[in-house]
Amino acid sequence: MIIKPIVLVGMMGSGKSTVGKKLARKLNLQFYDSDKVLEEREGLNIVDIHEFMGPKYFQQIEEETIKEIIDYGTVILSTGGSSFMNENIRQMIKEKAVSVWLDVDCETIYERVSRRNTRPELMAIGNKKELLMKMIEERRPIFESADIKVESALEAHHLVETIAKRIEKYFAEDGSQ
Numbered sequence: 689m690i691i692k693p694i695v696l697v698g699m700m701g702s703g704k705s706t707v708g709k710k711l712a713r714k715l716n717l718q719f720y721d722s723d724k725v726l727e728e729r730e731g732l733n734i735v736d737i738h739e740f741m742g743p744k745y746f747q748q749i750e751e752e753t754i755k756e757i758i759d760y761g762t763v764i765l766s767t768g769g770s771s772f773m774n775e776n777i778r779q780m781i782k783e784k785a786v787s788v789w790l791d792v793d794c795e796t797i798y799e800r801v802s803r804r805n806t807r808p809e810l811m812a813i814g815n816k817k818e819l820l821m822k823m824i825e826e827r828r829p830i831f832e833s834a835d836i837k838v839e840s841a842l843e844a845h846h847l848v849e850t851i852a853k854r855i856e857k858y859f860a861e862d863g864s865q
């Protein structure tokens with residue numbers, strides 16, 4: 689039985705939003721995507737929130753919003769790519785939720801994110817692949833602390849099945865602690 693919120697973490701393009709939505713449908717739980725909630729509340733997309741309000745403001749409202757959603761209880765929450773890097777958010781997730789890290793290789797991420805232009809962190813001039821590799825290198829050790837790691841660039845439907853099984857196992861073994 690799922691007794692805590694399930695929080696998907698991982699790099700931009702790892703599939704948190706795509707997989708989270710499908711996972712929520714499979715588990716019959718409410719789905720939230722913190723980036724989407726912020727865009728709706730601010731009436732601006734992620735790039736414009738950063739441009740007009742600044743990255744500090746983004747981090748502040750992201751922290752407040754994730755706290756609010758986690759307090760809803762057993763929901764599926766897909767976070768932003770940098771949410772888990774915020775120590776306050778990470779601590780909150782550790783205390784109240786189960787984190788699932790979608791660990792996807794750099795090539796796959798690059799291929800996915802280069803198809804869109806919706807993330808301010810990748811809009812800087814320069815080599816996007818190098819930028820991504822550096823970001824992955826910095827963030828990996830932090831993502832490693834997630835409760836569940838799913839190593840995969842599997843097709844989304846299979847990924848959902850795998851994650852659902854891992855969550856079930858997690859709660860059966862030590863999730864009630």
Ligand SMILES: Nc1ncnc2c1ncn2[C@@H]1O[C@H](COP(=O)(O)OP(=O)(O)OP(=O)(O)O)[C@@H](O)[C@H]1O
Binds near residue numbers: 701768
């Ligand atoms: N398992 C998958 N197989 C193939 N393509 C996928 C898979 N998961 C996601 N994608 C595709 O990769 C792109 C990025 O996925 P998504 O937006 O879900 O990532 P994200 O982790 O939420 O990224 P961000 O942190 O930037 O919000 C989308 O175009 C999506 O369709």
Ligand SMILES: O=C(O)C1=C[C@@H](O)[C@@H](O)[C@H](O)C1
Binds near residue numbers: 770771807
């Ligand atoms: O990886 C990142 O640094 C980010 C990813 C997005 O989901 C957004 O939350 C924001 O653009 C930050």
Ligand SMILES: [Mg+2]
Binds near residue numbers: 705706
């Ligand atoms: Mg997303």
